[in-house]
Amino acid sequence: MDSLITAIREHDDATDFLAWPGDFELGRGDHVEEVHLASGAALEGFAGDGAGGTFFFCGEGGEERPVLYADSEGGAALLAIGLPELLRLLLVAPWWRDCRTFTEEESREVAADYLEDMPDLPAQRGRAATALGLTLPTEADALARMREVAVETGKDFVLVYTPEDKPYSPLITK
Template sequence: MGDSTDLLRRINEDRELAELLANGFEFDVRRKPGDESAKLASSLPLEGIAGDFTGGMFYLCGTVGIMRPVLYASSEGEAGVIATDLNEALALVVGFPYWRDCLKYSAGGDLAVMQSATHFLCRDLLANQPGIASEQSRVAEALGLAIEPPLVLTTRLHAAVKSAGPDFSFADDTGDYGGLFGPFSPSRNQSWQ
């Protein structure tokens, strides 16, 4: 386990690790936000640290030297805290790469619904990326991460999103963003019947 500065340094200095995080887990430190208009309602500083394939961005909230929550802002206008610090955020994106879909299928933030979706998403992950366990192990070892079961990560994600509060409301030059919990339940996905 390391602090955010140390973790980011290790990723940036190891091109193979950075590529694996980008290609396998959609955490690309080369995709940093160029928009300076991003802000929180609390006026805490934001540091853009990575992006994903869809235009979403990861931010560290607060100043260096304190525990800095990680906020994710999607390209669809949703944003919220996903982890209490970078270590926890990396454990989430590596341990459960389909975490965004779990939020989408949360029926407005119902943990039981998210846990149900997690079962289907894990099945889909293994079908779509049969070598994912090997990639997870490589990243976990390189960064000193503990990879926990997806249901544990889902519970932690739910708690982070739910407890962040209005101080972490996100906006940029396009306007105010909505929350991360999506309206759908797993029954909405026909392939999960």
């Protein structure tokens, strides 16, 4: 499989959608603080958002590695197992940060605000998914999977603020 990072860079439809509404930009992988994983596993920042948050690959390997997100306020969560899963989430529910309960109803309400501002969002999403060669899940499935990864698998991916040896707060809890 070709690199999804390369595909994002080569396809404006994908780059543009991921930048907004996805709030995900490659090349913004420098985190605002010195951090490490409690497990000692490798941590590689590869993208960021407009508010100073960072997306990290965890462990060794390529784009199949778990992806952890850390905001600039001391919160973190494992969002996906691999870049394809993260991109599906960002394409289907770019408003994931605005969800607190991760229910289909809540996502629909938040999505309505985005659709009001971007009536062509579904078409843009479709072009981005096609450019990246991704089949998209439903919003409900994407959010349920993110929550499962964050709550269950995420227990093994604790981000620590290195200077104080203090763990970040979980962004997503049961």
